Amino acid sequence: MSQLEQMQYQGIPEAYRPPVEPVAAAGGRHRTTTVEKGGNKRNLLYPDAPEALPSPVIDNHTHLDFRDGKVNVSVQQAVDAAAAVGVSGLIQVGCDVPSSRFALKAANEHPQVLAAVAIHPNDAARLAEVGELEQAIEVIEELASEPRVRAIGETGLDYYRTGDEGRPAQEESFRRHIEIATRHGKALQIHDRDAHEDVVRVLLDSELPDKVVFHCFSGDGELARICNENGWYMSFAGTATFKNSTGIQQALALAKPELILVETDAPFLTPHPFRGRPNASYMIPYTVRFIADHRRNGLLETCEQIMANSLEVYGAF
Ligand SMILES: [Zn+2]
Ligand SMILES: [Zn+2]
Numbered sequence: 001m002s003q004l005e006q007m008q009y010q011g012i013p014e015a016y017r018p019p020v021e022p023v024a025a026a027g028g029r030h031r032t033t034t035v036e037k038g039g040n041k042r043n044l045l046y047p048d049a050p051e052a053l054p055s056p057v058i059d060n061h062t063h064l065d066f067r068d069g070k071v072n073v074s075v076q077q078a079v080d081a082a083a084a085v086g087v088s089g090l091i092q093v094g095c096d097v098p099s100s101r102f103a104l105k106a107a108n109e110h111p112q113v114l115a116a117v118a119i120h121p122n123d124a125a126r127l128a129e130v131g132e133l134e135q136a137i138e139v140i141e142e143l144a145s146e147p148r149v150r151a152i153g154e155t156g157l158d159y160y161r162t163g164d165e166g167r168p169a170q171e172e173s174f175r176r177h178i179e180i181a182t183r184h185g186k187a188l189q190i191h192d193r194d195a196h197e198d199v200v201r202v203l204l205d206s207e208l209p210d211k212v213v214f215h216c217f218s219g220d221g222e223l224a225r226i227c228n229e230n231g232w233y234m235s236f237a238g239t240a241t242f243k244n245s246t247g248i249q250q251a252l253a254l255a256k257p258e259l260i261l262v263e264t265d266a267p268f269l270t271p272h273p274f275r276g277r278p279n280a281s282y283m284i285p286y287t288v289r290f291i292a293d294h295r296r297n298g299l300l301e302t303c304e305q306i307m308a309n310s311l312e313v314y315g316a317f
Contacts, residue, residue: 011048013084013282015077018045018070032070044069047274050285053086055303057288058310059281060091060235061116061154061189061215061263065102068267069278079112082281086303088112089310089317090281091263093154093189093215095120096127097139107148114314116151116189117143121158124173125166133169137176144184150314152181153189154215157202160193171202178206187211187313196223203232211313216265220247224254233313235261238271238279241290252294257305261313262287 009017018032032045046069064078073081075092082090092107093116094100100117107115119127119136127133143149155177157170181188188209192199196219203212214227217234227234234255240248252260262284270279271286292302 009045012046013049013077013081013280015073015081016046016069016071016278016280016282043277046071046278046280047270047283049081049085049282050289052084053285053288053303054300055307056086056088057262057284057303057306058089058091058314059087059264059266059284060213060261060310060314061093061237062090062266062281063095063099063268064090064092064106064266065099066267073280075106075110075113078281079110082284083112085282085285087281087284089114091116091151091189091314093151094118095154096123097136100140100143104143104146104149111317114151114317115143115146115149116153116187117149118153118155118177118189119173120154121156121170121173121191122161122166124155125162125169128166128169128173133173137173137180140177141180144180144186149186151187151189151211151213152177152184152209153187153213154191155189156191156193157195157199158191158193159195159198171198174199174202175206178202178208181209182207185209187213189213189215191215192218200226203230213261213313215263216269217251218248219251221250221254224251227259228254228256231259233259233261233309235263236287236291237263237265238269238275238283238287240294241272241287242275243272249294252291257295257297258309258312260291260306261309262291262306 089112092103094103103115213233216237266279292299
């Protein structure tokens, strides 16, 4: 790597910088862009770390086990980079049996990590097709009793990636996850993609746990009103910062302060102005600053509120 390149990368947390070896050592250049399906060029560099927050917050939904950006970052490195900018803890979220087991292991080994376990709605549809959904849900039920598992999620409905034929399996799986959360007294973390109406229908029709969270809240003012009425939490991700997210921003303005959470859903949904680049928990201050500005609240007050809400939902780390 040239000196110029090294200087360029100085704002990126060390563990997230592009590897020096072996490509540069061999006289070659590592690639920091890739061409995606459809021909779009994508920048694979992790963005610079933001200025630290004045008071700590929790990233309440992340996937440390999904790799992006061509670097291998350990749980400890991710936790350290996050802590350096005021992100003192995170919820590691499972989507299937292996990733749910990974979440529990990470939570047991790291005091800054708590786990959520579930079969993602898209995985639920896929597993149902091959007759393996039942077994998978049984494992989630087992993991749910673990003390460092504090949420059942992500579960819910996804009509964007799964077609009509997968919907009955998704709904059945969603209902089973709600039962597990209620039985074990854990928070419910909902994945709702293009399925607001049916998610609300299932929730209103179920015996719910105390804490219900819409992860990566993607509704508008109408859904925010429903959440406000029912005391359901709204977790805002980088999508809230996008220029065309008028519906989410309307919801953000309306949400009761005691129901607001923040998340990265990393490595996805990198906040503005780094949309499209890889994401990580250390990036959350960009979204927190947007939330504070958009609601015309102070940054310190916003951080303190988000922290209090996070501890209310997931308990102490
Ligand atoms: Zn999700
Ligand atoms: Zn997720």
